[in-house]
Amino acid sequence: MGLPPSAEPRSVLCQPKAQNLVFSEGTDYGLVLPVHQVAERVEALGQFVMKTRRTLKGHGNKVLCMDWCKDKRRIVSSSQDGKVIVWDSFTTNKEHAVTMPCTWVMACAYAPSGCAIACGGLDNKCSVYPLTFDKNENMAAKKKSVAMHTNYLSACSFTNSDMQILTASGDGTCALWDVESGQLLQSFHGHGADVLCLDLAPSETGNTFVSGGCDKKAMVWDMRSGQCVQAFETHESDINSVRYYPSGDAFASGSDDATCRLYDLRADREVAIYSKESIIFGASSVDFSLSGRLLFAGYNDYTINVWDVLKGSRVSILFGHENRVSTLRVSPDGTAFCSGSWDHTLRVWA
Amino acid sequence: VVLVLHGYIYPLRDPRSLVLRPDETPYRFQVRLGGAAIYLAKKNIQKQGALVDYEKECYDRLHKKISHVWDLVLMQAREQLRAAKQRRKGDRLVIACQEQTYWLVNRPPPGAPSVLEQGPERGSCTASHVHMTKTADFYKREIEYCRRALGRTRVKSSVCLEAYLSFCDQHGPHDPLVSGCLPSNPWISDDDAYWVMNAPTVAAPTKLRVERWGFSFRELLEDPMGRAHFMDFLGKEFSGENLSFWEACEELRYGAQAQVPTLVDAVYQQFLAPGAARWVNIDSRTMERTLDGLRQPHRYVLDDAQLHIYMLMKKDSYPRFLKSDMYRGLLAEAGVLLEMKRRMFPFTRRPRRSSPSPALLPTPVEPTAASGPAGGDGVA
Numbered sequence: 001m002g003l004p005p006s007a008e009p010r011s012v013l014c015q016p017k018a019q020n021l022v023f024s025e026g027t028d029y030g031l032v033l034p035v036h037q038v039a040e041r042v043e044a045l046g047q048f049v050m051k052t053r054r055t056l057k058g059h060g061n062k063v064l065c066m067d068w069c070k071d072k073r074r075i076v077s078s079s080q081d082g083k084v085i086v087w088d089s090f091t092t093n094k095e096h097a098v099t100m101p102c103t104w105v106m107a108c109a110y111a112p113s114g115c116a117i118a119c120g121g122l123d124n125k126c127s128v129y130p131l132t133f134d135k136n137e138n139m140a141a142k143k144k145s146v147a148m149h150t151n152y153l154s155a156c157s158f159t160n161s162d163m164q165i166l167t168a169s170g171d172g173t174c175a176l177w178d179v180e181s182g183q184l185l186q187s188f189h190g191h192g193a194d195v196l197c198l199d200l201a202p203s204e205t206g207n208t209f210v211s212g213g214c215d216k217k218a219m220v221w222d223m224r225s226g227q228c229v230q231a232f233e234t235h236e237s238d239i240n241s242v243r244y245y246p247s248g249d250a251f252a253s254g255s256d257d258a259t260c261r262l263y264d265l266r267a268d269r270e271v272a273i274y275s276k277e278s279i280i281f282g283a284s285s286v287d288f289s290l291s292g293r294l295l296f297a298g299y300n301d302y303t304i305n306v307w308d309v310l311k312g313s314r315v316s317i318l319f320g321h322e323n324r325v326s327t328l329r330v331s332p333d334g335t336a337f338c339s340g341s342w343d344h345t346l347r348v349w350a
Numbered sequence: 351v352v353l354v355l356h357g358y359i360y361p362l363r364d365p366r367s368l369v370l371r372p373d374e375t376p377y378r379f380q381v382r383l384g385g386a387a388i389y390l391a392k393k394n395i396q397k398q399g400a401l402v403d404y405e406k407e408c409y410d411r412l413h414k415k416i417s418h419v420w421d422l423v424l425m426q427a428r429e430q431l432r433a434a435k436q437r438r439k440g441d442r443l444v445i446a447c448q449e450q451t452y453w454l455v456n457r458p459p460p461g462a463p464s465v466l467e468q469g470p471e472r473g474s475c476t477a478s479h480v481h482m483t484k485t486a487d488f489y490k491r492e493i494e495y496c497r498r499a500l501g502r503t504r505v506k507s508s509v510c511l512e513a514y515l516s517f518c519d520q521h522g523p524h525d526p527l528v529s530g531c532l533p534s535n536p537w538i539s540d541d542d543a544y545w546v547m548n549a550p551t552v553a554a555p556t557k558l559r560v561e562r563w564g565f566s567f568r569e570l571l572e573d574p575m576g577r578a579h580f581m582d583f584l585g586k587e588f589s590g591e592n593l594s595f596w597e598a599c600e601e602l603r604y605g606a607q608a609q610v611p612t613l614v615d616a617v618y619q620q621f622l623a624p625g626a627a628r629w630v631n632i633d634s635r636t637m638e639r640t641l642d643g644l645r646q647p648h649r650y651v652l653d654d655a656q657l658h659i660y661m662l663m664k665k666d667s668y669p670r671f672l673k674s675d676m677y678r679g680l681l682a683e684a685g686v687l688l689e690m691k692r693r694m695f696p697f698t699r700r701p702r703r704s705s706p707s708p709a710l711l712p713t714p715v716e717p718t719a720a721s722g723p724a725g726g727d728g729v730a
Binding site for chain 2: 064202206292330
């Protein structure tokens with residue numbers, strides 16, 4: 001594709017006119033990961049004690065995805081057997097349950113208003129269900145089919161409102177949809193294989209998102225034009241999860257190559273790898289704590305590793321799940337994070 | 351199972367029971383082939399060839415399957431054993447148990463049929479279902495991408511890392527998982543007081559919350575309460591229409607497709623038309639471009655104008671807001687509240703209060719696309 005690999009010296013200043021390119025090298029070289037330059041100056045974190053505070057039992061099969069409601073306590077989760085459940089995870093009560101007509105519901109999302117959820121999987125679609133407390137109403141009756149892909153749905157997310165959904169699919173594309181009409185607003189082509197994950201950028205202008213795929217690439221897209229604006233290819237296997245750093249200037253990724261990496265958008269390169277010799281199983285999902293100091297990553301070896309983002313070291317390893325961790329999200333106010341697993345349960349940790 | 355339980359009893363905080371579910375044992379040997387082979391090779395070396403019957407069978411089978419990389423496997427196995435000797439005993443035990451358990455749970459049970467419980471087949475780069483025809487269009491996009499990549503100014507990573515340092519520093523005290531939160535983390539204490547105190551619309555915002563409004567303009571706008579106070583401040587300066595215009599643009603950008611023409615027209619009438627009731631001051635060039643674009647309205651037609659007004663507020667009104675008596679007053683007030691101690695009766699177990707689901711509450715009258723839901727927090 002003509003992109004220089006990120007291992008080469010990357011501080012480059014170019015004149016916009018292609019005629020006279022002036023290069024000046026910076027002092028950072030790819031061989032020594034720059035994050036260690038700042039690591040010494042940072043105070044070490046204190047004793048780290050995190051435990052499971054809630055265990056949500058109710059799914060009859062592998063939990064594949066979950067998302068938080070903006071109210072900081074409700075969550076929606078989806079599983080292999082087609083069940084989608086909305087919980088008040090603080091009280092552990094189930095509030096809604098719907099059975100999808102397909103199995104492997106790999107994506108689910110809570111609407112910003114808290115009044116609807118979206119989900120999809122092997123049906124190649126993304127459907128929106130308004131949440132209703134009316135006992136006489138069948139939730140499935142009000143279901144709205146929004147997105148249509150030509151392969152499985154791997155991820156979905158509402159944008160800033162209930163009226164738009166962004167999806168990622170095994171057909172190699174991402175797409176932006178109008179919920180009310182089901183109209184395709186924009187499609188994003190560029191991945192060479194299945195797209196597995198996406199995350200919207202927390203930016204002032206709110207125009208970009210990042211996606212990760214089986215082609216080992218993480219791509220940043222302009223939502224307006226459908227163009228890929230930046231791409232990163234340093235992982236050695238499928239990228240299962242991508243999540244923006246809270247400032248929006250960087251994002252983390254978790255991959256089947258057993259590493260998590262941090263990519264900076266302004267430096268246009270990878271700036272950190274979070275890995276250990278003893279970690280040999282893929283990272284399935286990642287998320288940052290509120291300040292971005294901690295990176296929580298769920299792995300296929302049933303554990304959750306907590307990384308110090310700045311120092312590049314592991315702060316803690318959390319045991320509890322009895323099968324691989326498939327999904328992980330920090331709550332909207334950062335008081336806890338929730339993990340879902342193939343062991344049929346979800347756990348809230350704090 | 352006993353073996354596994356044995357291995358897991360010692361160093362973990364929460365002893366747990368591992369239940370093997372033979373009918374769901376995955377049979378995936380893609381990337382795991384290497385891992386499994388290394389594990390068995392190490393065991394073979396350590397026990398000097400005395401593997402259990404079944405393990406020996408697997409070892410031989412793997413040898414046949416990946417014989418072309420067997421040297422690598424043996425090398426890796428020896429390397430890992432060597433590295434393991436240098437580790438602390440505790441670490442070694444953890445790693446050994448991890449590996450052993452993974453092997454025990456994930457190995458194909460002898461004689462069992464292979465159960466493919468891995469989900470949909472993931473395509474690799476060579477998968478045919480991703481249509482990558484190299485059309486002229488494709489190359490146009492490639493050229494555009496490369497041109498943009500060449501023209502982009504890259505910031506030195508040392509500068510970017512400094513930015514992380516200051517962001518983490520600034521937000522650290524606000525991060526409940528790093529610094530804790532007062533009066534307590536609801537998940538730990540079962541008391542939702544923290545959420546009540548930080549509800550979207552509460553009479554007295556906390557000190558930390560008011561502080562955050564000073565971190566960046568974006569954080570101020572993202573908090574409905576912060577935004578409301580900022581609107582008040584702008585009102586005093588007779589520039590409230592700027593924020594209203596920005597909000598209307600957000601509504602357009604994230605609104606339903608069917609609403610686009612109506613919303614564009616409404617914004618034009620209220621904010622952009624000559625003599626409009628709440629006319630916004632945009633530079634002539636942007637105004638010209640915007641009015642031009644209005645002939646064919648789409649959801650991004652107001653982007654330029656919106657950005658102009660956003661920057662105006664960010665560079666001009668926002669800094670003044672932070673220096674204003676209004677903001678300083680809020681900070682001071684919130685500081686007083688922090689001093690008041692909450693009496694906690696440590697032995698009383700608070701019942702976990704339920705809270706009304708956002709889906710039950712009536713939708714707010716004024717739809718602001720970028721703000722959060724209406725409440726949903728328990729009221730004392």
